[in-house]
Amino acid sequence: MKKVVITLIMVALTLLLSSCAFLLSNFLSGTGKTIYTFYFYMNGLPDEVMRVLEDVNRAASIDIVSFTHEATVTIDSPFGMLRTSTNIFGVMIDKYEIASTRKDSLTFSSNLVLSYSTDTTLPATTVAIVFPSKTYNVQGADEFYVVYDFTSDGSDVKFIKKSEGYIFEIRTKSREFVEVYDVYARKTYRLFTESVSGVYKAFFIAEKNKYYTIKAVESVQQKDVYSFPEKDGEIVDLTG
Numbered sequence: 001m002k003k004v005v006i007t008l009i010m011v012a013l014t015l016l017l018s019s020c021a022f023l024l025s026n027f028l029s030g031t032g033k034t035i036y037t038f039y040f041y042m043n044g045l046p047d048e049v050m051r052v053l054e055d056v057n058r059a060a061s062i063d064i065v066s067f068t069h070e071a072t073v074t075i076d077s078p079f080g081m082l083r084t085s086t087n088i089f090g091v092m093i094d095k096y097e098i099a100s101t102r103k104d105s106l107t108f109s110s111n112l113v114l115s116y117s118t119d120t121t122l123p124a125t126t127v128a129i130v131f132p133s134k135t136y137n138v139q140g141a142d143e144f145y146v147v148y149d150f151t152s153d154g155s156d157v158k159f160i161k162k163s164e165g166y167i168f169e170i171r172t173k174s175r176e177f178v179e180v181y182d183v184y185a186r187k188t189y190r191l192f193t194e195s196v197s198g199v200y201k202a203f204f205i206a207e208k209n210k211y212y213t214i215k216a217v218e219s220v221q222q223k224d225v226y227s228f229p230e231k232d233g234e235i236v237d238l239t240g
Helices: 002-030 047-053
Strands: 033-043 063-074 078-085 094-101 105-117 125-137 143-151 154-161 165-172 177-182 187-192 194-196 199-207 211-216 221-226 233-238
Touching: 033 063, 033 187, 033 199, 047 125, 063 094, 078 094, 105 154, 125 154, 143 187, 165 177, 165 211, 177 199, 187 199, 199 211, 211 233, 221 233
Parallel strands: 033 143, 165 233
Antiparallel strands: 033 094, 063 078, 063 105, 105 125, 143 154, 165 199, 177 187, 177 211, 194 199, 211 221
């Protein structure tokens, strides 16, 4: 009897949530507004950090003390966001939904503050990175990966339509440095896996229909991968 009651409650909750989502969608449609959704990720370590870590051979030696993500998206009006974490690669660093009239462009600015320490750098080192206000084209989509893109060539913020993005979930046996090489752009990203719910992983946001080489630096494992146009992502298993 209890199982039947619980099942009925779950069904009722599902129907209620679906109804709420449907009503919200209809309400926004009636007001001429849409919901923009932004998923924030970080591709690679900033060069300011890489210079300090060039003699660090083991990712296990790095401790992320704190990571603060502060940003402002302006579509109809400015929308501020703030999030603090101790993970930068193993999780989505932020997600926001903004109701707005449909636009062809938006402006975006952000501040990243990363505090970290290693076996040889105590107390913690703090790096602040500022991305000044810039206009981005958002025509034809309402869901975007917002990617902080760090390579040895420089840093940038990319707005990638979710339909054109591809998530590589890179897994290793332990906390480990990972290198991702973009074959077309000839750029190398360096990041590391983090323990999330007992799994060592790092996310990398790629663009569809491109080739990448992903390497676990410490265990010397490597895979050549392709971001298939008909898929949204895949797990890259480098656990050996």
